[in-house]
Amino acid sequence: MNNSNKKLKNLKKEIDHLQQNNEGESKPKQGSGASFGFKISTEIVAALVVGVGIGLIVDNYFGTRPFGLIIFFILGAFAGFLNVYRVMRRIEKQ
């Protein structure tokens, strides 16, 4: 019993030591530049898709043929930039 306790303590010491050495390495890397660009582009495209979708629905519903699409496309573009801004701020914080 005593022997195994000692063994456990030794093991804990070793684990602590290894963990200290490993500090900072545990987080996965953010990936290459390509994945970074991909992340940004999906944010813009997604916002544009939603904007255009809302625009088309509004046009269909109220019969305001081109204007809903135009307005919501522009709003979608703004939302895309807002998304990119948020992603960049989050990356900067890390």
Add this chain to the structure above:
Amino acid sequence: MSASGEKHSPLEQFEIMPLVQIKSGGVDLSFTNSSLSMIITVTFITLFLTFSVNTRSIIPSRVQLLSELCYNFIAQLLKDTIGNEGRKYFPFVFTIFMFVLIGNMVGMIPYSFTFTSHIIVTFALAAVVFIGVTILGFVKHGFHYFALLAPQGLPWYMLPILIPIELISYLSRPISLSVRLFANMLAGHTLLKVFAGFVLPLGLAGILPLAFIVALTGLEILIAFLQAYVFAILTCLYINDALHLH
């Protein structure tokens, strides 16, 4: 010579094939290779997590260490992004993370099917996250949750412009979440197949694309993990947004 490659389109691997035909009320509920792949994934996760921690030894075996690593990884992620109250959402995030991760990994096995390379699967996952987070926000804050759409300290005349923008930004979350995972898996697997198509026609020089494929497979495994991680961390961030209004 070029005709030999005609039969094998790089996109052939994404084809859905019904294994058991089930049709009920005009709805196609067939058991497909995608369903089979998902069942393999879920079975593997269940067996792996149950049997690896079954012994519950203090000094863990390698397999037990692996599942504890998964647990710690998500637990730490929740602690970093949400804080201590994030522990409640551990089962949800862990389930999603493991499903995506093992699904991607099962897709890396040759001749298997990658269900995460279909937008409808990833969109369903993202929609679950999106709807769940929205409901969570309304339960926690009531109608005050709409304040998420209006940043604080904003002059009133900016509201008509900013609320639609914020609303579109909010609605674009599930789309960007699902498109990112889907496109990464689709692009990676297609690229692998395209380069694999170069190996035989090039003859002896085919060693070059073959070596490239080996490297690319390693990269794909990294991406498979990274995308599961991104899916999990974004889920955590959305839960955090719903819990703490700015």
